[in-house]
Amino acid sequence: MYDKTPYLQVTHQDCDCIKGWPAIAAQIRSALPTGSGLVCVECYPGVLIEQVSSCLRKELGPHRQLRAEDWYFSPEQINDLIEPYLSNDPVFGRMNSLEIWDFIDPQKIESARTELASSAEGITIVIGTGASLLSPVFDVCIYADMARWEIQQRQRRNEIGNLGAMNFEERPPLKYKRSFFIDWRAADRLKIRFLPKADFLLDTNVPAVPKMITRENFEKGLTAAVRQPFRVVPFFDPGPWGGHWMEEVFDLPRDQTNYAWCFDCVPEENSLLLRFGRNTIEIPALDLVLFRPEELLGKEVVSRFGAEFPIRFDLLDTFEGGNLSLQVHPGKEYIQREFGMNYTQDESYYILDSKQNGGVYLGLKTDINRENMIHDLRDAQENDSFKFEATRYVNQFPARKHDHFLIPAGTVHCSGKDTVVLEISATPYIFTFKLWDWGRVGLDGQPRPIHLDHGIENICWDRTTKWVEQSLMNRCQTVAETDDWREELTGLHPAQFIETRRHWFTSTVPHDTNGNLNVLNLVQGSEAVVESPTEEFSPFVVHYAETFIVPAAVGRYTIRPAVPGTLCATIKAFVRPVSASDREKFSQTPANI
Numbered sequence: 321m322y323d324k325t326p327y328l329q330v331t332h333q334d335c336d337c338i339k340g341w342p343a344i345a346a347q348i349r350s351a352l353p354t355g356s357g358l359v360c361v362e363c364y365p366g367v368l369i370e371q372v373s374s375c376l377r378k379e380l381g382p383h384r385q386l387r388a389e390d391w392y393f394s395p396e397q398i399n400d401l402i403e404p405y406l407s408n409d410p411v412f413g414r415m416n417s418l419e420i421w422d423f424i425d426p427q428k429i430e431s432a433r434t435e436l437a438s439s440a441e442g443i444t445i446v447i448g449t450g451a452s453l454l455s456p457v458f459d460v461c462i463y464a465d466m467a468r469w470e471i472q473q474r475q476r477r478n479e480i481g482n483l484g485a486m487n488f489e490e491r492p493p494l495k496y497k498r499s500f501f502i503d504w505r506a507a508d509r510l511k512i513r514f515l516p517k518a519d520f521l522l523d524t525n526v527p528a529v530p531k532m533i534t535r536e537n538f539e540k541g542l543t544a545a546v547r548q549p550f551r552v553v554p555f556f557d558p559g560p561w562g563g564h565w566m567e568e569v570f571d572l573p574r575d576q577t578n579y580a581w582c583f584d585c586v587p588e589e590n591s592l593l594l595r596f597g598r599n600t601i602e603i604p605a606l607d608l609v610l611f612r613p614e615e616l617l618g619k620e621v622v623s624r625f626g627a628e629f630p631i632r633f634d635l636l637d638t639f640e641g642g643n644l645s646l647q648v649h650p651g652k653e654y655i656q657r658e659f660g661m662n663y664t665q666d667e668s669y670y671i672l673d674s675k676q677n678g679g680v681y682l683g684l685k686t687d688i689n690r691e692n693m694i695h696d697l698r699d700a701q702e703n704d705s706f707k708f709e710a711t712r713y714v715n716q717f718p719a720r721k722h723d724h725f726l727i728p729a730g731t732v733h734c735s736g737k738d739t740v741v742l743e744i745s746a747t748p749y750i751f752t753f754k755l756w757d758w759g760r761v762g763l764d765g766q767p768r769p770i771h772l773d774h775g776i777e778n779i780c781w782d783r784t785t786k787w788v789e790q791s792l793m794n795r796c797q798t799v800a801e802t803d804d805w806r807e808e809l810t811g812l813h814p815a816q817f818i819e820t821r822r823h824w825f826t827s828t829v830p831h832d833t834n835g836n837l838n839v840l841n842l843v844q845g846s847e848a849v850v851e852s853p854t855e856e857f858s859p860f861v862v863h864y865a866e867t868f869i870v871p872a873a874v875g876r877y878t879i880r881p882a883v884p885g886t887l888c889a890t891i892k893a894f895v896r897p898v899s900a901s902d903r904e905k906f907s908q909t910p911a912n913i
């Protein structure tokens with residue numbers, strides 16, 4: 321059965337991960353031999369600062385507590401600072417190089433420094449996002465990390481606002497957008513510099529059960545992760561077109577109206593669970609990307625994308641749900657120019673399951689009139705009573721289990737109802753230009769934003785029926801075969817940087833990362849075992865529909881059915897190697913953070 325809380329065992333001692341404020345305070349005290357000193361708690365945005373500082377105050381009885389937010393510019397000044405990158409669009413902003421420093425008023429931080437210098441008695445705690453900027457040295461440094469999924473939950477519950485903003489009550493999608501383009505980028509830059517020097521990592525994702533590990537154990541966890549296959553923690557989210565397949569097959573709680581998405585390999589947002597003895601700490605999977613890029617991704621991927629995980633796997637479930645919005649993604653130049661992203665949202669749909677009428681919309685019909693289509697799309701947006709007749713302009717194809725549809729940016733598409741898609745795509749995932757949302761509203765009762773102008777500029781009008789059938793549907797080619805297994809190339813399209821290989825097997829299949837990140841999903845069979853031919857890691861069991869990551873550093877590995885002789889299939893994605901001349905060109909491209 322699909323495992324919803326996969327973890328990685330790092331050590332076998334419970335005491336390597338301590339739990340609860342009294343134990344955490346005791347560990348901090350033992351790091352302050354004189355009983356006094358300066359304690360820095362640098363926080364990722366989203367940490368409940370008030371709650372953490374009050375618990376620390378209670379347990380440590382500091383002489384003084386300083387809060388980083390007290391040195392920030394005013395919310396209005398910060399709005400001016402970020403305005404060029406935030407824009408008025410409800411979904412899209414622009415990548416930038418803002419640092420936490422940019423939020424801080426030099427005069428205010430200077431007076432905090434003066435206050436700090438005035439007395440050295442007892443314990444002083446400095447806490448918040450940017451706390452570490454107060455002083456070049458601290459007696460104890462703690463990094464309070466935070467999972468992005470939990471941050472989103474807190475935003476939805478109006479428990480937190482954005483950095484330097486008093487916007488707790490702002491609509492959650494707007495807080496998410498500001499985090500995506502501003503807060504998380506700036507905080508990641510600070511994290512890269514601070515965390516390698518910290519003494520401890522603090523996890524307050526579950527406020528009532530705080531946990532802490534030493535930085536050495538954090539490093540041990542990262543090292544363990546890049547030496548074996550592992551999974552990140554999936555999260556599930558409802559949506560206006562969501563379905564009920566995952567609920568059933570993954571045995572999800574029945575307390576949501578539906579489940580639309582399962583994000584089970586978007587390391588930028590997923591968490592990684594590291595287990596020490598019986599205690600588990602949650603860290604953002606992004607930490608692995610930021611601090612172990614070469615071992616995880618491989619040298620070539622790093623030289624091309626920087627410390628960024630370029631492949632995304634997620635599931636889209638429309639069983640008894642609806643169609644996704646009819647949409648298109650930006651071309652590479654467009655996404656760079658308009659949004660400052662280095663690469664674009666190229667996608668593909670691997671079909672995990674479908675009902676009789678399941679299908680996808682893909683590419684335009686032959687000989688359609690472009691002006692009429694644009695006119696009808698605009699009419700549908702402006703006039704509630706006019707419904708855009710999608711099948712007049714867009715191909716609709718039946719989708720069957722194991723079909724693979726390729727969706728290079730610029731291709732009009734969407735998954736239809738009664739279909740379960742494993743999306744194997746490039747990482748960007750918010751750059752969806754909705755053309756038509758079938759006249760329905762989002763889960764909040766409001767129409768979802770349509771981006772017709774962006775969309776129209778990016779539609780590739782020559783991607784019509786015949787080309788789509790020949791270039792984007794089931795481009796399967798057998799590349800290797802034995803009596804026990806067959807390897808097929810299934811994509812993606814040459815315009816996309818990801819390559820996919822499907823293996824059908826009844827016995828052991830040899831794989832090799834060739835120094836390049838591999839991401840896989842078990843698309844057929846209930847259980848398979850990933851092993852090291854040289855026993856470098858313990859056998860790793862995967863279940864149907866689970867996505868797993870094999871770090872570049874792993875090298876050779878094998879996969880076999882858990883029950884010998886049963887038919888299994890995996891689909892594997894990796895970044896296509898580039899030629900030497902291209903390599904030079906890519907090495908100039910900076911990462912998104």
Ligand SMILES: O=P(O)(O)OC[C@H]1O[C@](O)(CO)[C@@H](O)[C@@H]1O
Nearest residue numbers: 559644645647667734749752754
């Ligand atoms: O706009 P909708 O209908 O919610 O669809 C969004 C989804 O569409 C996709 O772009 C798939 O085509 C996903 O990456 C994204 O999550």
